[in-house]
Amino acid sequence: MSKPSPEVYEEGRGMDAHNTVMREIRGLKEKQYDPHEPTRVWVDEDNTPDGVYESLTIILNTGGCRWARAGGCTMCGYVAESVEGGTVEHEALMDQIDACLDHEAANTDEPADLIKIYTSGSFLDEREVPAETRRAIAETFGDRERIVLESLPDFVDHEKLTDFTDHGLAVDVAVGLETATDRIRHDCVNKYFDFADFEDACATAKEAGAGVKAYLLMKPPFLSEREARDDMIESIRRCAAVEGCHTVSMNPCNVQQYTMVNELFREGGYRPPWLWSVADVLERTADVEAIVVSDPVGHGSDRGAHNCGECDDRVQKAIKDFDLRQDESVFEQVSCDCERTWDLVIHEETSYAMPLAR
Amino acid sequence: MTEYFEVLNRDGAARLGELRLDEPLVTPALLDDVLVDGGSLWTADQPLPEGDTDQLTVLPHRSLPAGTREEVREAFATEAVDAEFPAAAVVSSRSPDDLGVDAYILSDASGFVGHGEGLKYAVIRVKQALPADTALVLSGVATPLNVATLVYAGVDGVDAKLAKVKGSQGKYLTSDDEAFLEDLDELPCACSACQQPREEFTREDCIDHNVAALRAELRRVRERIRAGRLRDYIEGQARHDNWLTAAFREFDSQYSYLETRTPVVRNNELAAATSDSLRRVEIQRFADRVTSRYRNRFDNPLVLVPCSARKPYSDSQSHGQFHDVIAYRGHTVSMTSPIGVVPQELELTYPAQHYDSVVTGRWSEDEKEFVAAVLRRYLDRNDYSRVIAHVPEHGYRDIVERVDADSALDFEYTVEDHPTDTDSLGNLAAALEGELKYGKRERQHNTVKAIADYQFGPDAGDALFGDIEIRTTGRYPKLQVRDGDGEQLATMVPQYGMLAMTLNGADRWVDSHAPTKVVEIDGFVPHGSVLAPGVVDASESIRPGDEVVIRGPKAFGIGRAEMSGPEMAESTRGVASTVRHVRER
Numbered sequence: 003m004s005k006p007s008p009e010v011y012e013e014g015r016g017m018d019a020h021n022t023v024m025r026e027i028r029g030l031k032e033k034q035y036d037p038h039e040p041t042r043v044w045v046d047e048d049n050t051p052d053g054v055y056e057s058l059t060i061i062l063n064t065g066g067c068r069w070a071r072a073g074g075c076t077m078c079g080y081v082a083e084s085v086e087g088g089t090v091e092h093e094a095l096m097d098q099i100d101a102c103l104d105h106e107a108a109n110t111d112e113p114a115d116l117i118k119i120y121t122s123g124s125f126l127d128e129r130e131v132p133a134e135t136r137r138a139i140a141e142t143f144g145d146r147e148r149i150v151l152e153s154l155p156d157f158v159d160h161e162k163l164t165d166f167t168d169h170g171l172a173v174d175v176a177v178g179l180e181t182a183t184d185r186i187r188h189d190c191v192n193k194y195f196d197f198a199d200f201e202d203a204c205a206t207a208k209e210a211g212a213g214v215k216a217y218l219l220m221k222p223p224f225l226s227e228r229e230a231r232d233d234m235i236e237s238i239r240r241c242a243a244v245e246g247c248h249t250v251s252m253n254p255c256n257v258q259q260y261t262m263v264n265e266l267f268r269e270g271g272y273r274p275p276w277l278w279s280v281a282d283v284l285e286r287t288a289d290v291e292a293i294v295v296s297d298p299v300g301h302g303s304d305r306g307a308h309n310c311g312e313c314d315d316r317v318q319k320a321i322k323d324f325d326l327r328q329d330e331s332v333f334e335q336v337s338c339d340c341e342r343t344w345d346l347v348i349h350e351e352t353s354y355a356m357p358l359a360r
Numbered sequence: 361m362t363e364y365f366e367v368l369n370r371d372g373a374a375r376l377g378e379l380r381l382d383e384p385l386v387t388p389a390l391l392d393d394v395l396v397d398g399g400s401l402w403t404a405d406q407p408l409p410e411g412d413t414d415q416l417t418v419l420p421h422r423s424l425p426a427g428t429r430e431e432v433r434e435a436f437a438t439e440a441v442d443a444e445f446p447a448a449a450v451v452s453s454r455s456p457d458d459l460g461v462d463a464y465i466l467s468d469a470s471g472f473v474g475h476g477e478g479l480k481y482a483v484i485r486v487k488q489a490l491p492a493d494t495a496l497v498l499s500g501v502a503t504p505l506n507v508a509t510l511v512y513a514g515v516d517g518v519d520a521k522l523a524k525v526k527g528s529q530g531k532y533l534t535s536d537d538e539a540f541l542e543d544l545d546e547l548p549c550a551c552s553a554c555q556q557p558r559e560e561f562t563r564e565d566c567i568d569h570n571v572a573a574l575r576a577e578l579r580r581v582r583e584r585i586r587a588g589r590l591r592d593y594i595e596g597q598a599r600h601d602n603w604l605t606a607a608f609r610e611f612d613s614q615y616s617y618l619e620t621r622t623p624v625v626r627n628n629e630l631a632a633a634t635s636d637s638l639r640r641v642e643i644q645r646f647a648d649r650v651t652s653r654y655r656n657r658f659d660n661p662l663v664l665v666p667c668s669a670r671k672p673y674s675d676s677q678s679h680g681q682f683h684d685v686i687a688y689r690g691h692t693v694s695m696t697s698p699i700g701v702v703p704q705e706l707e708l709t710y711p712a713q714h715y716d717s718v719v720t721g722r723w724s725e726d727e728k729e730f731v732a733a734v735l736r737r738y739l740d741r742n743d744y745s746r747v748i749a750h751v752p753e754h755g756y757r758d759i760v761e762r763v764d765a766d767s768a769l770d771f772e773y774t775v776e777d778h779p780t781d782t783d784s785l786g787n788l789a790a791a792l793e794g795e796l797k798y799g800k801r802e803r804q805h806n807t808v809k810a811i812a813d814y815q816f817g818p819d820a821g822d823a824l825f826g827d828i829e830i831r832t833t834g835r836y837p838k839l840q841v842r843d844g845d846g847e848q849l850a851t852m853v854p855q856y857g858m859l860a861m862t863l864n865g866a867d868r869w870v871d872s873h874a875p876t877k878v879v880e881i882d883g884f885v886p887h888g889s890v891l892a893p894g895v896v897d898a899s900e901s902i903r904p905g906d907e908v909v910i911r912g913p914k915a916f917g918i919g920r921a922e923m924s925g926p927e928m929a930e931s932t933r934g935v936a937s938t939v940r941h942v943r944e945r
Contacts, residue, residue, distance in 0.1 A: 019435030026429075183403065189422075189436070190402055224402045224425065233403065262432075270471040271425025310529075342563060343528040350521040353400045353423035354450045354467040355500025358525045 020192035021073025024262060028070075031260045035063055037090045038097040041080075041122070043105045048116055049293055049326050050148055051213065051248050052172065057116035060102045064130040065090045067123030069154075069194070075180075076192050076223055079258025080122030092135045099142060115147040120176065126157035137165050144169030150215060152176040155195055155203035163210035173212035174249065177203060180219040182237035190222040197240070204246035215249040216241040220283070220296075220307075221275040222255055223263050226351045227344075230275055234283045242292035249293040254280055254307035256300045267305070273357035277301060277309045277317040278344040281333045284321065288330035295325040304360070310340035362493045364416070364446035365462040365516075366933040370904055370923065371585040372622045372641065373487075373514040373611070377495060379463075381446055382414040388507075388578055388585075390571075391416065391497060391517045395448070401438070411445025416463060419443060421450035426471020428452065448497060453482035456489040463495035463517065473501040473510070476606030483513045484617050492923070493892065493931035504535045504573040509604045511581050512594050513611060514621075518578075520571045527567030535577050536600040541566055549573060588623070591640060592631040612639040619645065620924045623905040624815075625710045625856040632717040638698045638730055642711045647700040647730075651737035653813045654703060655821070657806040658691040660795060661746035663788070664735075666756050666779060667696035671713040674704075681780050682750065685788050688803070689795040690748065693738075695756055697727040700734030705810035708837055708857030723755030732759045739767060748791045750774045750784070804832040808841050808852060808859065812874070815858050815907065820874035824865075825849075841865070859907065863941045866909050866918040877902045879921070879928060879937050881912035886939045890919070892931035899925045908937055917942030 035041070041061035048057040061080075070078060106114060119139070123130050131139075143149055149171045158175055166173045179200050180191045187193050204214045218237050221230035234252055241250045254275045257267045266272035280296050287294055298321060300306025302314030309317060316336045323332045343359055351358045365387075369376035379385040381394060398420045399406040406420035422436045433455045440449075440459040448463035453472065456464065466486065472478030486496060495516040502510060502518035503526070510518065526533055530541040534548060541563070547554040551572035553565045584590040598604035611618055622641040630642060637643060656662075663686055668676030673694050674683065686692060692704040702712045739747075747769050749760045757773070764771040774787035808830075809821025816824070829844040837854040849865035852858075861869060869876055880897040881890055890910055902908055902925030910917040919939040921928070928936040 015435040016432075019431040022431050023429045185405075186403060224423065225400070229400060229403050262429075265429070266425050266427040269425075269427025269468075270474075271427040271468060339563065340529070343525055346525050346528050346567075350500075350524060352397055352499065353402060353425070354418075354421060354465050355469070355519070355521055356425065357470060358500050358521055359529065 016189055017073075017192060017194065020076060020262070024070075024073040024076065024192070027262060027265065028074075028260050037063060037065075037094040038101075039063065040098040040102055043102045045106065045109045045114065047326065048118070049249075049295055049328070050116060050172075050174075051293065052148070054326055055116035055148065056110065056114045057118055058102065058106050058110075058114040059118040060099075060120070062095065062098055062119055062121045062125070062131070063090060064095065064121040064123055064125075067121075068127070068129065070123070074192065076190065076262040077219065077255050077258065078122070079261045079264070089129070092132055092138075095131065095135045096138060099139060103142075113146065116150070117143045117146050117148070118150040118176070120152040122152075124153040124157045125151045126153035126159070126162045126175070128157075133162075136162065140165045140169055140171070144171065146171065148172040148174070150174045150176050152178070153203075154178070155199040158203040158206050160206060160210045163207060163212045167211045173207075173210075174215045175203065175207050175212060176215045176217060176251075178219075179216045179237075179241065180222065181233055182218075182240035183233055186222060186225070186233055190224045191219060200241075201244050204244045208246035212246075213249070214244075214247045215251060216247050218250060218252040220252055220254045220280060223266050223272055224353060226353045226356055227275060227279060228348045228351065229353065231279045231283055231348065234279075235286050238283065238287040238292075238294055239290055242287075242290035242294075247292060249295065250290075252280070252283060252294060252296045254296070254298045256298075256307070257305035271356075273360060274305065274307050276344045276347070277307050277314060277321065278341060279348075280307055280321055281317055281324075281336075284324050285330045285333050288328065293328060296321055297325070309344065310338060313338035313340060361460060361932045362462050362491060363933070364413075365493065365495045367493055367923070367931075368934070369585060370621060370623070371588050371590045372512065372618055373483075374511050374581075374585050374590050375514070375516060376582060376585045377516055379416060379446070379495065379517075381416065386582065387495060387516045388511045388581060389517060390502075390520050390575060390578065391499075392519045392521070395497075395499075395519065408441055408443075411443060411447060413445060416446045416448050417443070418448045418450065418465065419459075419461065421465075421467070423450050423467035424452040424454075426468035428454070428468070430455070448495075451486075453486050456486045458490055461494070463497050464490055465497040465499055469498040469501045473498065473506065474603055476603055476608075476610045479510075479513060479607050480610040480614060483515070484614060487514055487617070491930045491932070492927040493933050502574060503538065504533045504570070504577040505538060505601055506604060507574060507577050508535070508581050508584075508590070508594055509598050509607050511578075511585075512590055512608060518574075520574055523570040523574045524567050527570040528563055530563050530566060531570075532566055533570045533573055535573065535580075535597060551576070588626045588628055589631075592633075595631075595634045595636050609636065609639070612636065615641070615644065620903065620926065622903070624903050625858055625905040626714065627855050628714065630711045630715045632698045632715050635724060635726055637717070638726060640698075643698050643700075643715075646709075646711060647734045649814050650701060650703065650706065651734060651741060653818045653820075654706065654810055655813055655819070656691060656703065656742040656744070657809060657821075658798060658802075659745075660688075660798060661690050661748055661792065662742075662744040663690035663692050663792075664701075664747065664749045664751055664760060665692055665694055666751050667694045667702070669716075669719055671715075672707045673702070674707060678780050681785060682788070685785050686792060688797040688799075689792045691744070695731060695735065695751060695759065697723060697731055697755075700731055701738050703810065705807040706814055706857060708852075708854060709811060709814060710856040710858070713857065721754040723758075728755060728759050728762075732762045735759065735763045736766070739763065739769070744769065747771045748774055748788065750779055750788050752777075752779050801832070804836065804839055805830060807836070808832060808839060808850070811852065811857060811859055816869070817875040820872075823872040823874040824868055843868075860920075860940065861907055861918045863916070863918060863943055866916070866941075870909055870911075875901070876909055877906055877921070877925070878909045878911055879919075879925075881910060881915065883913040885915040885944050886910060886917065886942060889922075889935045889939055890937045892923075892928060892934045892936045895928045895931075895936050898928035898936070901925060902928065910937060910939060910942070914944060915942050916945050 497517035670676035
C-alpha cells in the first residue's frame with residue numbers, strides 16, 4: 003500500500019481517524035454468515051469489449067477485505083457481510099462455488115459466457131483466496147469465454163492472471179479505483195493506493211494478456227453534487243486513457259448499513275447522487291475510448307441514487323440501455339420537471355450547504 | 361480579528377450588523393451575491409484566494425457535514441490562514457475553531473435546522489467558541505418561514521439556495537407556510553412574480569417568488585431588530601411551524617444565553633400575548649430583580665391592587681381612585697400578569713410601563729402560578745405590618761388566597777364586587793383608617809433608592825444614597841438626586857424608570873459597596889463613545905443598556921453599555937458603550 007501524502011497526514015491523521023471511526027461503526031453489527039454459502043449470486047447481462055454476454059455474478063464470501071478490518075472505506079458495508087474471524091478454508095470456498103453453479107443451473111438455460119467474481123476484497127490476495135482455490139476456480143470456469151476478478155491493484159501479478167488466461171479465458175481484473183483523484187480516494191473514500199498503482203496494475207494485466215475494468219464511485223461523502231459529477235467525468239477520461247483499461251464501471255454511492263456514509267445520511271449530511279448526474283456523466287464521456295457503464299444500486303430509493311421519485315425508473319432504464327448500447331441519445335428520450343431542481347443543485351450546492359434537496 | 365463585520369444593533373441574540381464591503385451590506389441578509397467560494401480541500405489543494413473588498417471570500421475549506429464523528433472532525437480540521445480581505449471560514453458546529461476571520465459558515469446546518477434542540481445546541485456552542493463580533497452564516501437552509509427564528513437565535517447571514525431549490529420543486533414558500541403549488545387556488549403574495557393568473561404561474565416564477573418572499577421576510581426581521589421587537593413577532597410567527605416554536609422555547613430554557621444579550625431597558629412596547637411571554641428574559645428578569653434586589657422602605661401597610669391596562673398605572677382612572685383613597689397611607693403594589701408584582705416605586709421601570717397584555721379576565725394556570733410565586737418571594741423578602749388585598753375575583757383573588765394560605769400574615773380583603781365600586785373603596789378607606797401618611801420627601805427618596813436597588817443590586821439604594829443627606833429636585837417622574845452640597849448625582853429617566861448617573865454619582869458608585877459595572881479602557885479620553893478595541897476588560901455582569909463606569913489611565917467617565925460585558929471584552933469592532941460624561945485624569 004502506498005503511504006498517505008505528508009501534508010495533511012502528519013502521522014496519517016486522516017487515515018487513522020477514518021479507520022478508528024469505521025471500526026467502531028462496524029463493531030455495531032452482530033449478524034454472522036455461513037462460510038459455505040456465497041454472499042450473493044445472480045444472473046444478468048453485461049457489456050464487454052467482445053459484446054454483450056449473459057453473466058453469472060458471484061460475491062464470494064472470503065472473510066472480507068483485510069483493509070476493511072482495519073477500518074476501511076467510508077461507504078463500504080460489505081465487510082459487515084463477511085464471516086467472523088477472517089479466513090475461509092479452501093473446501094468452504096469451493097462449496098460456495100458449487101452453490102453458485104446450482105443457482106446458475108436453476109436460472110439459465112445454458113451456462114453463462116461471462117463469470118464475474120467479487121469478494122468485497124481482493125480475489126487475487128492469497129490470504130483471501132489461496133492459490134489452490136484460485137487454480138481450482140480457474141479450472142471450474144475454464145470452459146467459459148470471459149472472467150472478471152475483483153482485486154486491489156497491489157495483488158495483480160502476472161502468474162495469478164495466467165492461471166486463468168492459460169485456460170483460454172479472457173480475463174478482466176476489476177479494480178475498485180473509486181476515483182482517479184488520489185486526494186478524494188484517500189480523504190473521502192479512505193482507500194490507500196494511488197492512481198499510479200492502478201496504472202501499474204493495468205500494465206501488468208496487459209502483459210499477462212488480461213484487461214482491467216475500473217470501478218468508480220460517484221459521490222463519496224464530503225463532496226457536493228457538482229464536485230462529485232466533475233470528479234467522475236475527469237476520472238473516466240483518465241482511466242480510459244490508461245492502456246489495458248478497457249471498461250469503466252461508474253457506480254453511484256449508495257447508503258449501506260454500518261458505514262460512515264450511513265451515519266452522515268442519518269444525521270442529514272449526505273444524499274446519494276442524482277440519477278441525472280449519472281446520466282450527465284455518461285453523456286459527457288460517451289466519446290472516450292472505453293466502455294463506460296453504470297449500475298445504480300437501489301435506484302429510486304432514499305439510500306440509492308435517485309431523482310424526484312417520479313422519473314427514477316425511466317432514467318434508470320435509460321442508463322441500463324446506455325450500458326448495453328453506449329449510445330448517448332438514450333438520454334434524450336427521458337425528461338422530468340426535476341431536471342430543473344437537479345440543475346439548481348449542481349449550481350448552488352456546496353459542501354457546506356448540502357444536501358440542498360433530498 | 362474581525363475587520364469587515366460590525367454589529368450595529370442588538371435585540372436579544374439577534375443582531376443588526378454591517379458587512380463592510382465596498383458596498384456595505386446590512387445584515388441579517390442574503391449573502392448570495394457577495395459570498396465567493398474559495399473551493400473545497402476535499403477535492404484538491406486550493407490556492408489561497410486573492411480575495412477582494414467587494415466580496416466575502418470563503419477560504420478553502422474541508423466541510424464536515426452533519427453526522428461527522430469527532431475523530432474525523434479533528435483529523436480534517438481546517439487550519440487558520442491569514443487573510444487580508446473580507447473572509448469567511450467553514451467550521452462544524454460540533455467543533456467550531458476560532459480562525460480569526462470575519463464570518464463563519466457552519467458546514468452541518470442541514471443537520472440541525474429543523475430541530476429545535478439541535479439548533480439551540482449548535483448556535484450556543486458556536487457563540488461560545490467564536491468571538492462575539494464575527495458573523496454567523498448558515499448556507500442552504502433559509503426559508504421565509506424559518507429565517508426569523510434563525511436570526512432570533514443569532515444568525516447573521518443566510519442565502520437563497522434552498523428557497524430556489526424548493527421553488528424548482530413547486531414548493532411555494534411564505535412566512536407562514538410551505539405549500540405545494542398544485543394545492544394553491546390563489547397566490548397569497550404581492551411580489552411581482554405573483555402578479556399573474558394562478559394558471560400561468562410556473563415553477564420558474566415560484567423560484568422568483570420564493571426568493572422575493574425570503575428577502576421581504578429579512579426586511580421585516582431587520583425592522584423588528586431596529587425596533588427591539590423581534591421577540592413579539594417570533595411568538596406569533598413561529599407558531600406556523602412546530603419546530604420553530606420548539607426552537608424559541610428551547611432558547612428560553614437557555615436563560616443565560618439570552619439574558620446576557622437582552623437589553624435591560626427599551627423605549628418601546630412589549631407585547632405579552634402568549635403563554636411564552638412569561639418566559640421572556642425581560643419578564644423573568646423583572647420578577648427576579650423585584651424579588652431579589654428591590655427592598656420596600658415604607659413602614660405602611662401593603663396594599664395589593666390589580667394592574668391597569670393604561671401605563672404607567674398611576675395614569676389610569678382606577679389607580680387614580682385607589683390613590684385618592686389610600687392617600688399615602690399604604691404601599692401600593694400592583695399585581696399583574698405576566699410580570700408579577702410591581703411596587704409603586706418601579707411603575708416606570710422597564711418593562712413595567714411598556715408591556716401590554718391581553719386582558720380578558722381569563723387567567724391561565726401558568727399565569728396564576730407565576731404571579732403567586734413572585735408574590736410569595738416578594739413577601740418573604742419584605743416585612744409588612746399588614747396586607748390589604750384590594751383585588752377582585754377573576755384570578756387576582758385566587759392568587760392572593762394561595763399566597764395567604766401559606767403566609768403568617770393575615771390578609772384583609774376589601775373588594776366586594778369591583779375594586780372601584782363605592783363599597784370596595786369604602787372598605788379600603790376603612791382598612792387604612794388611622795394609618796400614618798408618608799411625606800413627599802420619603803416617597804421620592806424611597807423611589808430613587810428602590811430604582812437603585814433594582815438597577816445596581818441588593819441594597820444599592822442605601823449604599824449609594826443612604827449614608828448621606830440626599831435631596832431630590834425636579835418634578836416626579838423627572839427627579840434629580842443631589843448630595844448635601846446640592847451636587848447632582850443622578851437623574852431618573854422617566855421613559856424607562858432607571859437612573860442616569862453624573863460623574864459625581866459615578867464617584868460615589870465606585871466608592872460604595874454597591875456592585876459596580878466597569879469598562880476598563882486603554883490610555884485615551886473617550887468622547888461620545890468607547891469602541892470595542894479600546895476596551896481592556898469589562899465586568900462580566902454588564903448587559904446592553906446598563907449604566908457603566910468607564911475607567912482608564914487617562915479618563916474616568918459614565919455612560920451606557922451598547923453590548924454585554926463579555927462581548928466588549930471579545931470584540932474588536934463596534935461601539936462598546938456610549939459616554940455621557942467624562943473627566944480627564
